[in-house]
Amino acid sequence: MKETILSACTLDCPDACSLLITREDGQITRIRGNPNHPYTDGYCCAKTQRFCSRLNSPSRVKKPILREGKKWREINWVEAISLCAEKIQKYRQEPGSILHLRGGAAKGVSKLAEVVFFAKLGASRIAHDGVCDSTGIEACIEDFGALQMNDPLDLLNANGIVIWGKSLGVSSVHTGGLVGKARNRGAAVFSISPRGNENGKFSDNTVCIKPGSDRFLAIAAAKETVQRYGLSPQIQENSQNLDRFLALLEGYSLSELSQFCDVPLRDIEALAEFYHQHSPCATVLGMGLQRYPHGAESVRAINALAFMTGNIGCRGGGVYYSVLSGQNLNLQWLEEEGYSRTFPVAHIGRSIIDTSDPPIHMAWISMWNPVNQTPESLVLSEALAKTPFVVVVDAFMTDTAETADLVLPCTMMFEEEDVVGSWGHHFVNYVRSVVPPPPGVRSDLEILTDLGHRLNPPIELETREAYLERSLKSPLLDTLLEELRMKGTVRARRPIIAFEGHHFAHRDGKFQFLNGISPDEPMDANYPMTLLTLVRKEFLHSQILPEEHESLIPEAFLAPSALENLGFKAGDQGAIISPLGAITVQLKAEKGLHPSVVVVGRGPWLKFGWGSNRLIEGKFTDRPDGVAFYGQSVRVERR
């Protein structure tokens, strides 16, 4: 029998699509975007379309497995849960010795029950958001007072769009779609990236920038704007700290700033002119430019430029960074404050090793592959191997699962019911369960509910239905679960225009200009290039099947001039070397890349000889916990 079922994507992606799933004889055979959803608009990305291969992969773990020396032994769920209960019972006297490593890979509301469980226990946790977007979020809150943005569909009203470090064809295909439509309606598009023309097909003008230096370009364009066009009285009235900001602009010459970001003066002028002439002009900010030691300063400088050119709080304008995926839901039940300690995410391995009060005895890792996806991978892998009891809940034997004592097999997307918010738009979607999970596989919630019952005193979780119902009890939604099940999607009552009329969320209602910017740290001559580990189109981070690795070639992209200067030809083997180690890659030339950059796609697994985070040192951005992944210096040598 062939049926079409309305469900939704829960992958960690801003587009959070409403999906139509074709099910034939109990199997999913096609996944496509819902044509009746205003944002999804009838299409979805490559990684979601091909999700069936993950559901049906022969590599999927379907039974709990326990480490015995170098081997794994299948055990049943009663044994598995009893073992976990026994360990938690033993360590809960000092609950901070239990480390909860919860990632953000699965976005449904039911996945948050885990927070309730480990917060009730008083466990330690990791500041997970630092791996992704927290630096930029903090920067936006400092400027605007809150993390808000215009409705993405308002991009269609823009006269100009500046794409500031977001790969439109890769990381958010619907932003790409809207930019394309806006362009068809006459909007002009200006893109800025160290990858030169990565958004070439979406853009009228592309600028190649030195990695991590956007703050200099934004300040330069701001300086040029003041000189050429002056400042409107509203900008002065509706902001705080303007004098300091103007002094900051005075402190640099345009030619200095041009040198710092390696962008010619004519492009700086063109950018200032673009914001002025193409008003209302929207700014789309990717997450890439905040993954640097001065990432927050870059985001703040760009926000300041967008504001002072009169492009905030209006139709067709605004800065699009992100919103919180839970912002439209009622999540008051989370009670996160129960956790006893929070460790930064930049060097989890070192934190585990160095912590003594109390030391870590047990780790529970779910929805996350931190050995692959966080810096200093090898240190973390070693730290987990030494931790007395490590549980990994996953569907695959990832690099992280390989360090576990016990692996618990979990359900995947389309195998359980849920409700999901988005970090890129204002809709909340209903996630219908489309296929049953394979026998022997349980959801995260089922696992913890069972475990909670076995503890003394028990930790009680609520039912899935109760969590979903509660989460919808938000004044912004006013929808019952039963209604959402029928409709599939609801738009939260958020204004189309954020900060309309320059009403900002700070107590004084004003926009806050940044105080200053920092110089770049001098490059170490031994490591003169910058490693960018970018997302791949077909995969979500490390969600690459073991069998898919066979057809992947480890490759790195350099500017043709950089290859030539190093004495390489395209196709040569080379080693990317950082102070932490080396990986061997095939070198490719990419026109338009900044000559100081080496680009690799992130995600392939360490156990197959990859794992770019082996090379990345655990350094912070300029906000607590943010990880400066793209601040990594490397060199490329012959192998």
Ligand SMILES: Nc1nc2c(c(=O)[nH]1)N[C@H]1C(S)=C(S)[C@@H](COP(=O)(O)OP(=O)(O)OC[C@H]3O[C@@H](n4cnc5c(=O)[nH]c(N)nc54)[C@H](O)[C@@H]3O)O[C@H]1N2
């Ligand atoms: N297919 C696919 N889609 C995804 C994901 C995935 O793994 N695969 N992951 C999802 C998640 S969790 C996230 S956070 C997003 C991430 O997606 P994005 O927000 O796009 O962030 P990044 O991929 O980190 O970087 C985006 C772009 O910034 C550019 N960039 C790097 N450094 C700089 C710089 O110094 N200045 C400027 N101006 N640009 C710079 C790079 O060229 C890069 O293409 O994608 C989401 N979507």
Ligand SMILES: Nc1nc2c(c(=O)[nH]1)N[C@H]1C(S)=C(S)[C@@H](COP(=O)(O)OP(=O)(O)OC[C@H]3O[C@@H](n4cnc5c(=O)[nH]c(N)nc54)[C@H](O)[C@@H]3O)O[C@H]1N2
């Ligand atoms: N070098 C480098 N590393 C980076 C970044 C970078 O720019 N450079 N950026 C990073 C960013 S933006 C992010 S968001 C993170 C992403 O890091 P991760 O969240 O680790 O990303 P994934 O590789 O998607 O791994 C998620 C794992 O969760 C599992 N999973 C999926 N659904 C479920 C579920 O329902 N339950 C359970 N228990 N498990 C599930 C998947 O099978 C997979 O193994 O890492 C980042 N790491």
Ligand SMILES: [Mo]
């Ligand atoms: Mo992310």
